[in-house]
Amino acid sequence: MDIKLVNKLKAILRYSDVFTDEATLHTYSYDSTCLEPVIPEVVVFPNSQEELGKVVRVLSQEGYAITVRGSGTNLSGGTIPAKQKGAVIVTTRLNKILEINLDDLYARVEPGVITFNLAKEVEKYGLFYPPDPGSQKVSTMGGNVAENAGGLRGLKYGVTGHYVMGLTFFDSFGELVKTGSKTVKCVSGYNLSSFMVGSEGTLGVISEITLKLIPKPSFAKSMLVIFDDIEKASFSVSDIIRHKIVPCTLEFLDNFTIRCVEQFRKTGLPIDAEAMLLIELDGHKSQVEEEFIQIEKILKKNGARLIKIAKNSLEKEAIWQARRDALPALARIRPSTILEDVTVPRSKIPEMIKAIQYIQQKYSLQLGIFGHVGDGNLHPTILTDIRDKEEFIKVEQAIDELFENCLTLEGTISGEHGIGIAKLKYMPKEFPKGTLVFSSRLKKAVDPKNILNPGKLVFRQF
Amino acid sequence: MKQRKLIELVCLLKQLDDDLIKCMKCGMCQAVCPLYKTSFMEPDVARGKLVLISHLVNELISSPEKVSKIVNKCLLCGSCAANCPSGVDVVKIFLKTRVIIAKFFKLSFVERLILRDIVAKPRLFEAIFNIAARTQKLFVQEQNPTLGSASCKIPFLTMLKDRHFVPPKKNTFHKQMAQKQSISEKNKIGIFAGCLVDKFFPEIGLSIVKILDELEMGYLVPDTQICCGIPAISSGDLQSFKSMVAQLINLYPVDELDYIVTPCASCTSTLKKIWPMFLKEFNEQQQEKILSISAKVMDISEFLIQKTNVAKKFKTHINSEQKIKITYHDPCHLKKSLNIYKEPRQIIKLNSRYELVEMQDSDACCGMGGSFNLKHYEISKEIGLKKLENIIKTEAKVIATSCPACMLQLIDMLSHRNVDIMVRHPIQILQEEKSCGPHRKI
Numbered sequence A: 001m002d003i004k005l006v007n008k009l010k011a012i013l014r015y016s017d018v019f020t021d022e023a024t025l026h027t028y029s030y031d032s033t034c035l036e037p038v039i040p041e042v043v044v045f046p047n048s049q050e051e052l053g054k055v056v057r058v059l060s061q062e063g064y065a066i067t068v069r070g071s072g073t074n075l076s077g078g079t080i081p082a083k084q085k086g087a088v089i090v091t092t093r094l095n096k097i098l099e100i101n102l103d104d105l106y107a108r109v110e111p112g113v114i115t116f117n118l119a120k121e122v123e124k125y126g127l128f129y130p131p132d133p134g135s136q137k138v139s140t141m142g143g144n145v146a147e148n149a150g151g152l153r154g155l156k157y158g159v160t161g162h163y164v165m166g167l168t169f170f171d172s173f174g175e176l177v178k179t180g181s182k183t184v185k186c187v188s189g190y191n192l193s194s195f196m197v198g199s200e201g202t203l204g205v206i207s208e209i210t211l212k213l214i215p216k217p218s219f220a221k222s223m224l225v226i227f228d229d230i231e232k233a234s235f236s237v238s239d240i241i242r243h244k245i246v247p248c249t250l251e252f253l254d255n256f257t258i259r260c261v262e263q264f265r266k267t268g269l270p271i272d273a274e275a276m277l278l279i280e281l282d283g284h285k286s287q288v289e290e291e292f293i294q295i296e297k298i299l300k301k302n303g304a305r306l307i308k309i310a311k312n313s314l315e316k317e318a319i320w321q322a323r324r325d326a327l328p329a330l331a332r333i334r335p336s337t338i339l340e341d342v343t344v345p346r347s348k349i350p351e352m353i354k355a356i357q358y359i360q361q362k363y364s365l366q367l368g369i370f371g372h373v374g375d376g377n378l379h380p381t382i383l384t385d386i387r388d389k390e391e392f393i394k395v396e397q398a399i400d401e402l403f404e405n406c407l408t409l410e411g412t413i414s415g416e417h418g419i420g421i422a423k424l425k426y427m428p429k430e431f432p433k434g435t436l437v438f439s440s441r442l443k444k445a446v447d448p449k450n451i452l453n454p455g456k457l458v459f460r461q462f
Numbered sequence B: 001m002k003q004r005k006l007i008e009l010v011c012l013l014k015q016l017d018d019d020l021i022k023c024m025k026c027g028m029c030q031a032v033c034p035l036y037k038t039s040f041m042e043p044d045v046a047r048g049k050l051v052l053i054s055h056l057v058n059e060l061i062s063s064p065e066k067v068s069k070i071v072n073k074c075l076l077c078g079s080c081a082a083n084c085p086s087g088v089d090v091v092k093i094f095l096k097t098r099v100i101i102a103k104f105f106k107l108s109f110v111e112r113l114i115l116r117d118i119v120a121k122p123r124l125f126e127a128i129f130n131i132a133a134r135t136q137k138l139f140v141q142e143q144n145p146t147l148g149s150a151s152c153k154i155p156f157l158t159m160l161k162d163r164h165f166v167p168p169k170k171n172t173f174h175k176q177m178a179q180k181q182s183i184s185e186k187n188k189i190g191i192f193a194g195c196l197v198d199k200f201f202p203e204i205g206l207s208i209v210k211i212l213d214e215l216e217m218g219y220l221v222p223d224t225q226i227c228c229g230i231p232a233i234s235s236g237d238l239q240s241f242k243s244m245v246a247q248l249i250n251l252y253p254v255d256e257l258d259y260i261v262t263p264c265a266s267c268t269s270t271l272k273k274i275w276p277m278f279l280k281e282f283n284e285q286q287q288e289k290i291l292s293i294s295a296k297v298m299d300i301s302e303f304l305i306q307k308t309n310v311a312k313k314f315k316t317h318i319n320s321e322q323k324i325k326i327t328y329h330d331p332c333h334l335k336k337s338l339n340i341y342k343e344p345r346q347i348i349k350l351n352s353r354y355e356l357v358e359m360q361d362s363d364a365c366c367g368m369g370g371s372f373n374l375k376h377y378e379i380s381k382e383i384g385l386k387k388l389e390n391i392i393k394t395e396a397k398v399i400a401t402s403c404p405a406c407m408l409q410l411i412d413m414l415s416h417r418n419v420d421i422m423v424r425h426p427i428q429i430l431q432e433e434k435s436c437g438p439h440r441k442i
């Protein structure tokens, strides 16, 4: 290890915030992605935005490759350190909510604030921060912005990026950049906030985020719907939206997942059902009730076998428990779980599901599908054992084929999990050369030394 | 570590591979790990520890010393396992790893002395406590009479630091029971008080006895108290653990008993969960006894609610205007390990003098973690202080919990803050109702 660098870092941070011992380094070699670990050379924990800036500057001067890490829960290898001179900056101690402004409806947070903690805090004031990724109890706001994380409420409320009003970040030289504003409108200069959204740590190190808040809807109602036919379920989804009704959540579980959930929780879900939809509407009571009646009609017309409306908060809890159980129930079937992320235009959902089922049979894999059908975003979840090399080759082939199909259906290779390392190879399949060259030039211009999370999201040379 | 030794270590750890592989590295354990919330560092949370063990197994790590330290720095509270989407049996992996690692890194002198030479030898253990209880005037200074806490006057007992502890009692539970055995021949219940209740809170044991008498149930209290083994196995000391278990299973005529009840969450969880994890370490005859004890053990509140008519017999309807506010802390070893959380509350509610108010995060770990508190007092305290804040916020006059180890931690925290909140076991609250004697004014 580079003693000079360590001494410089220890001059900025507390002695106990800089780690170079083998064991600690190994605990920063992975994230939630199923990929080979890479051991960094140094891990640092800044305690303030100021320290963060100084650390970026020193690492930049010494030519270290900086991987910023929030909670390390991304699913595309975004926080796996660089192979050479890799440094990890962990933001988990930068976890202060700096301001909740009730007049101008925004919150200012440090990047290490946990999504759920922010949502809970603003709720105390009758406000609402809608993006709710499945990982919200652990994911950081920095990670959410850098991955443009979505969630269950995406259909009506959008994703993280829709709430970013402004940011401060350190560029690849450690220079502080401020962008956006606390105002509803702001067209001063390039929209650098948008530039940073989904940038996966490749363009700058986010140090503060200003987020839009909205008033909390006063009423919400949920239902669970069973179908014997995926196509009917999927048609109903489009039909609801055609009727100008936008539920805040519209989730889907396939037969395999339903069976696993039932085996796991035993609440009497029909295990022969081909599809289950979970729908939630929110807003003003009268409007929600009215739209609910309409949705019921639409569902019946489209051949729903069973419609169960939650009458109280307990029943509502029970309905959503089924969705929450999807991942745990699937994950217990086999030793390893690979959570994929394909997104197609809503109308192409039945075709995408058919393609997934075909692939599942072709490679004889165990696979469950759940996801945000309202957004056309499915999570085919492959259950396997990564130690079984033969099976794993099949898994990799299946994933390749999954994305080919998704692109044929005019979808995108990632709805919310990001590109990172895991999906970089599919980028040329989705975009023309011009897109890749432009991205690569951009990256080179702002990060000439290629030290900000190298190897992720963009090709260096194209 | 020498290469040959390292290979040996890896070989032994390989047996954990099937359990380790289940961790999908989702990181959801960060949301619940009390240790992680003090440092926000991956080595403190289950995911980090599991990855380190599997990197050892896969021969990616060359120096296991630090890994050993990291794996040993854990409260074994099981919060991670209880919330793990993948169902990873984290506590089992950690305990087995500690046992394997302990073969290579010797226990510290103090650990060995305490576990092998004292706790594993019940008579000696008792004699030492006896001396401590009798001579405590010399080194103990009273702190808070409501809590019954004290601190140490003599600085050289550094292990105690500035703790406010409960001094050991001269008259242990089993000694007090020596003259008094059950009268009833109706169903026989074994009482396993656990070391902490036996030596520090004998009154809890006595409450159980009084309640069982009231219910006209027969019971049996053995004439010695033997440790359930958790301090040994959490230190990776399989030898002492085996010796404790082997002695303990012969203490009870299991076949004659319907149930064995304990007022200690940690003991219940050890007997029910940890004993079977290490079943293979015992001979066939012992295995049979272990399984049958393990099956018959019940937490005292769970037992009373599910197996007796306590609810009918004890329910009172006193409409006192001034109810005493009480709050309940869920011991990790009861809620997260055994999913028992309703029954203790039901027991408390039977005493209508009290009004149960829930605190925020009632199931958050108190930071005790047995020997964790001894080895990492500052962190333990930091976790405990969060609990303290939540207790104080409820404005309760009494905090009840089903584990004497949690009680010790709560008393330490409350006593330092010098607040007059009493710490009780739900059983004491119930028995207080029945004894109906002059109540302590709160």
Ligand SMILES: Cc1cc2nc3c(=O)[nH]c(=O)nc-3n(C[C@H](O)[C@H](O)[C@H](O)COP(=O)(O)OP(=O)(O)OC[C@H]3O[C@@H](n4cnc5c(N)ncnc54)[C@H](O)[C@@H]3O)c2cc1C
Binding pocket: A031, A032, A067, A068, A069, A070, A071, A072, A073, A074, A075, A078, A079, A091, A111, A132, A133, A134, A135, A138, A139, A140, A141, A142, A143, A144, A145, A146, A147, A148, A149, A150, A151, A152, A199, A200, A201, A202, A204, A205, A206, A207, A327, A416, A417, A453, B025, B026, B027
């Ligand atoms: C069980 C599970 C469920 C999930 N559900 C969802 C879901 O519903 N929707 C969804 O969108 N995602 C989901 N995810 C993926 C993941 O949780 C999100 O991508 C989340 O935003 C990552 O947050 P994090 O704090 O863990 O970021 P990390 O994984 O630590 O980092 C993610 C990326 O952001 C960069 N980054 C982090 N902090 C900064 C910063 N301060 N400045 C610049 N770059 C930074 C990193 O370099 C990395 O490239 C899920 C993951 C799991 C394991």
Ligand code: SF4
Binding pocket: B022, B023, B024, B025, B026, B027, B028, B029, B030, B046, B047, B050, B080, B083, B084, B085, B086, B087, B088, B090
């Ligand atoms: S929650 Fe379970 S599966 Fe997820 S990282 Fe923690 S131990 Fe592993």
Ligand code: SF4
Binding pocket: B032, B033, B034, B035, B036, B044, B045, B046, B074, B075, B076, B077, B078, B079, B080, B081, B090
């Ligand atoms: S057992 Fe408790 S302290 Fe240990 S890793 Fe799990 S949650 Fe954290």
